[in-house]
Structures are given as C-alpha cells and as structure tokens.
Amino acid sequence: xxxxxxxxxxxxxxxxxxxxxxxxxxxxxxIVLVLIAILVLLPLLWGIAASFTPLxxxxxxxxxxxxxAFIPVDFTLDAYEAIFERGxxxxxxxxxxxxxxxxxxxxxxxxxxxxAFSRFDFPGKKLLFFIVLLTxxxxxxxxxxxxxxxxxxxxxxxxxxxxxxxxLANSFIIFMSSQFFKEFPxxxxxxxxxxxxxxxxxxxxxxxxxxxxxxxxxxxxxxLSQWDSYFWPLLVAPDQQFRVVQLAITESVQxxxxxxxxxxxxxxxxxxxxxxxxxxxxxxxxxxxxxGVKE
Amino acid sequence: xxxxxxxxxxxxxxxxxxxxxxxxxxFPAVATFQQSLFAESARRxxxxxxxxxxxxxxxxQDPVFWKSAKVTLLFSLITNPMQTVLALGxxxxxxxxxxxxxxxxSIYLLPVAVSIxxxxxxxxxxxxxxxxxxxxxxxxxxxxxxxxxxxxxxxLYTIIMIISWKGIPYWALFFIAAVQGIPVSAIEAALIDGxxxxxxxxxxxxxxxxxxxxxxxxxxxxxxxxxxVPIQLLTQGGPQLSxxxxxxxxYRRGFIYGDLGSSSVMLTIMFIVxxxxxxxxNLLLRERN
Numbered sequence: 276x277x278x279x280x281x282x283x284x285x286x287x288x289x290x291x292x293x294x295x296x297x298x299x300x301x302x303x304x305x306i307v308l309v310l311i312a313i314l315v316l317l318p319l320l321w322g323i324a325a326s327f328t329p330l331x332x333x334x335x336x337x338x339x340x341x342x343x344a345f346i347p348v349d350f351t352l353d354a355y356e357a358i359f360e361r362g363x364x365x366x367x368x369x370x371x372x373x374x375x376x377x378x379x380x381x382x383x384x385x386x387x388x389x390x391a392f393s394r395f396d397f398p399g400k401k402l403l404f405f406i407v408l409l410t411x412x413x414x415x416x417x418x419x420x421x422x423x424x425x426x427x428x429x430x431x432x433x434x435x436x437x438x439x440x441x442x443l444a445n446s447f448i449i450f451m452s453s454q455f456f457k458e459f460p461x462x463x464x465x466x467x468x469x470x471x472x473x474x475x476x477x478x479x480x481x482x483x484x485x486x487x488x489x490x491x492x493x494x495x496x497x498x499l500s501q502w503d504s505y506f507w508p509l510l511v512a513p514d515q516q517f518r519v520v521q522l523a524i525t526e527s528v529q530x531x532x533x534x535x536x537x538x539x540x541x542x543x544x545x546x547x548x549x550x551x552x553x554x555x556x557x558x559x560x561x562x563x564x565x566x567g568v569k570e
Numbered sequence: 571x572x573x574x575x576x577x578x579x580x581x582x583x584x585x586x587x588x589x590x591x592x593x594x595x596x597f598p599a600v601a602t603f604q605q606s607l608f609a610e611s612a613r614r615x616x617x618x619x620x621x622x623x624x625x626x627x628x629x630x631q632d633p634v635f636w637k638s639a640k641v642t643l644l645f646s647l648i649t650n651p652m653q654t655v656l657a658l659g660x661x662x663x664x665x666x667x668x669x670x671x672x673x674x675x676s677i678y679l680l681p682v683a684v685s686i687x688x689x690x691x692x693x694x695x696x697x698x699x700x701x702x703x704x705x706x707x708x709x710x711x712x713x714x715x716x717x718x719x720x721x722x723x724x725x726l727y728t729i730i731m732i733i734s735w736k737g738i739p740y741w742a743l744f745f746i747a748a749v750q751g752i753p754v755s756a757i758e759a760a761l762i763d764g765x766x767x768x769x770x771x772x773x774x775x776x777x778x779x780x781x782x783x784x785x786x787x788x789x790x791x792x793x794x795x796x797x798x799v800p801i802q803l804l805t806q807g808g809p810q811l812s813x814x815x816x817x818x819x820x821y822r823r824g825f826i827y828g829d830l831g832s833s834s835v836m837l838t839i840m841f842i843v844x845x846x847x848x849x850x851x852n853l854l855l856r857e858r859n
Binding site: 301304305307308311312314315316317318319321322334337338339340341344384385387388390391392394395397398400403406407409410412413414415416417418419420421422424425440441443444446449474478502503505506510521524525533535538539542545546549550552553554557561562 | 576577579580581583584586587588590591592593594595596597598599601602605660663666668671674676677678679680681682683684685686687688689691692693695696698700701702703705706707709710735739743746747792793795796798799802803817824825830833834837840841844848
C-alpha cells in the first residue's frame, strides 16, 4: 500500500547475487542518513552533556572544541540544583497543571462545538462554521494588542486565567472534531435517543468514550500549545509566581553573564516532556495534523 | 434526526466555543483594524481621535518600517521555499526502504517536539561568536571562524538556519504521511515504462503531492511571517536592524515604545498581506481542479 515499496522494487530485480554497485549505493544511503541524524542530534547531545558539566568547563570544551563537549566527563548536578533553587520546579509543575486544565476544559468546549456542527441542522450553522474557519486563518499573534489591552482592562495581568482562558477555544480542534464526529455511526446515536438519553448524555456516554484517537490528538495539541507558549505569558503573566516553563528557562540569561549550563539544564527539562509525550503518540499526532489539512 | 421545530440544543453545545472565539479572536481582529485608524489623544483620559489613514501615511514614510519590510521579504523568499524543498527531501529520505529506517525517522522528528524557544536557546549558545561550539569546530578543522549573530551580514541567515532545524522536520511530517499515501500502482506503472528515479520524482511524486506542497509553502509563509521568539531571544532585531522582521518591529513599537497606533497599522498591513497570500493559494488550487 505504501510507496516505500518503490525502492524495493527497484533494487530487488537481481536476487541472490551481490552487486558491488548496489552495495555502494546502499552504503551511500546510510552515510546520508547518519549525517542528517548527526545534524539533528548535535544541539541535543551538546545540550544534555553541557547541562551536566560545571560552568567553566562548558565554555572550555566548546572552544577550542573537544569531544568532551558531548560526554559529561566532569559530571555534576550543579546546574540542575541551581535552577531548582530558583523555582524551576514550580514552573514545571505550574505549566504542567496549566496544560492539563487547558486540555480538559478546552477539549470539552471544542469537542462539544464539533459535535453540534456534525450532528445538528440549525439556522445560522453555515455562518457559525464560517466564523470558525475564519478565526483559523487569522494568526493569533496579529491580534495580540487588543487581546492584551482587554486582559489588562479586566485586571487579569498576572493571573492564571489570563494564561488559560484565551487558549480554550481552538478553531482547528473544533474543525477537527466536527470532521471526526461525522464518521460516527448515526444508529448508535439514534438508539440512545430512543432509549430516552438526553443529548448531553449521548455526547458524554456514547460519543466521547469511542473517540479515543480524537481525544489523544487534541490533548497533545492543546497541551503543547500551553507548554510551548512564550510570547503570551511574557505579556500577561511575567511575575515570578506565574512564570511558565519557557519563560523560566531564560532566567539564566542575566545582565552581565549567561549561565550556559543552567540555561541548557532548563532547556533540556523543557524539551523532555513533549518528547516523552510525542514518542508513544506519534501516530495520533501525525494523523491529526495531517488529517486536518486534507479537508 | 433532522429536527423539525426549533431546538436550543445545538446552540447550547456551541455557545462556550463561539463566545470565546468572538471575545479572543474575532473581536481583537476587528479592534486591530479600528485602532489603526485612531490616534491617542494628547490629553490624558480623552477618547482616541479618528485620524483616517494618517497612521498609515506615517508608517509609509518611515524608513525603519521599509527596512524591516525589506528584511521580511528577503527572509520569506529564502526561508519558505528552502524549508519546503528540504522538508520534501527529508521526507523522501525518511521513507526509504532500508534497515533501521524507523530509528532514523524517529530521530529526524525529534525537533518537532522541541519548542522553538528551546531550539533557539541551545543554537544561540552554539553559534556564540567568541566561545561557541560551532566556531570551536570550525577552528579545529582549520576553517575561518564566523561572526554569526553579531554580524549584520550573517545574523538573518544564522536565524534562518536555526529555525530550519525545527522547521524542516516539522513540515517533513506532512510530506512523510503524503509520500506513504502514494498508490504503489502509480509507481509500478512508471517503472514498467522505464522511468528513472529523477523522472519518478518529477513526473509522478511531485505532481501527486502538488496540493500538499502548496499547502506547506503557504502555511510556512504565514507562520514565518509572524515569527517573533527567535528575534527576541537572539538579536532584538540587530545588528543594525539587519534581522528586524516586521513582527518584531510591531512588538517594539507597541510594547517597548508604547506606540500602539503604529503597531496596529503594521499588524493590519501584515494581515492584508496574509489574506493576499491565502487568495493566491486558492487561485492556484482552483486552477488545478
């Protein structure tokens, strides 16, 4: 079914015999594959190694360059201890909880809207759906000034709600869930309705429980939207107490000195959580992102 | 299940989402347009004054704006086609049928999970002019060291390289799924007709992927158009405004100098440019059908 086969088709004409030209060709392939992998891994390997290295040595091994830059030979947890003393642990925990809250509330709001679009006919449906698509095409950063002024007027600067509420309604996820629910068998909905279930009950106990792929992918997207955000928290919640993880990383850049090892320790911790989430759920994420595009 | 009489049910399901979209997305968009036509009154507390297109005129006469527009144009013309082509290349490499390709593919997709902020922080240290790892490596193999972010001739290109570390794998994600979806029959037919690999790519794979290539190009253009974090963390627009993208200039005016009027004008201009890009995309897509 996949076009991966194309290269197999090409190379499998002459079975059994070792062809030096073919061998050279597949050797070249591996060289390209490895070179790209090195380019991708370079900053991550250095970042991990340097975060476990004392500050002076991080400069020393980078310039002049030494292989010790990639292996923490002078292993220490200094950098991690320093950032946790400054409250990095708090930032990690806060951002994680913010992410979970955004996923749960945002997920409910977006899927219920998607449910309404996919299962009902009602006056104004086309207009409202158009509005969802319209907001999808407006990049959020372009409308940041009025949104910021609004938050300021409400007295929401340095509050949790300023970080969560604007991210809850996500037009991409509304669109994605309405597409997903369209495939849901109508008979199941009808059967529940005949049994006297309310629409709210149909949505919660019939539709949502069998929408695992949708829920996983929207969970990933909403969580990452919160975990990765930097610009918005910088504007609305810069105080130490509310500092989200992406902002907390840059605290190691100070006026007279940048603490490379601490900057890298924070960065690696901020990177590890999305990596751990995306590796097992890769397929769902890809299907969600790519599936949304095909429509 | 079409309901005959009016029922409030769908509206109740929709209400939270639609209300939030109105407040946080639609209203701010309209307000940005509106703000661009007003000026702050000199008197404190007085209502803003309607100045029609005066703000626009002021911006159009501003050399800093034109400089940042030029930088943004150059940046877009290099970054987006380059990322699209390399992402397609990476996708084709990552779908090769060789042993262990799954591991390579997982490695290639790692940057997708790393936030742009983290990518920029780590690369920013690596390209440090005086003590960075990259200059250390160049020095080691006897190549001349580079100024990177501290040179007005190199800063923008260095930023393009850094964001592409994440950008190329991100867009490759879309191409990998698309390449895997190409029907084998199309490829077999071409091979039977004696096509070589280059012909396979240009006559079969690229035409089949055309809609998705177009999508990636446009989506990449729009996303990079509002690029902000790398500039803020690495160069603050410098040196000598050489990396001062329009989005960063709007931030500087709006939030550092407090000039929300001219910031809104620039955002409105950017919005119009994006609408034009989307319009062109739709035209190109229609042409095909």
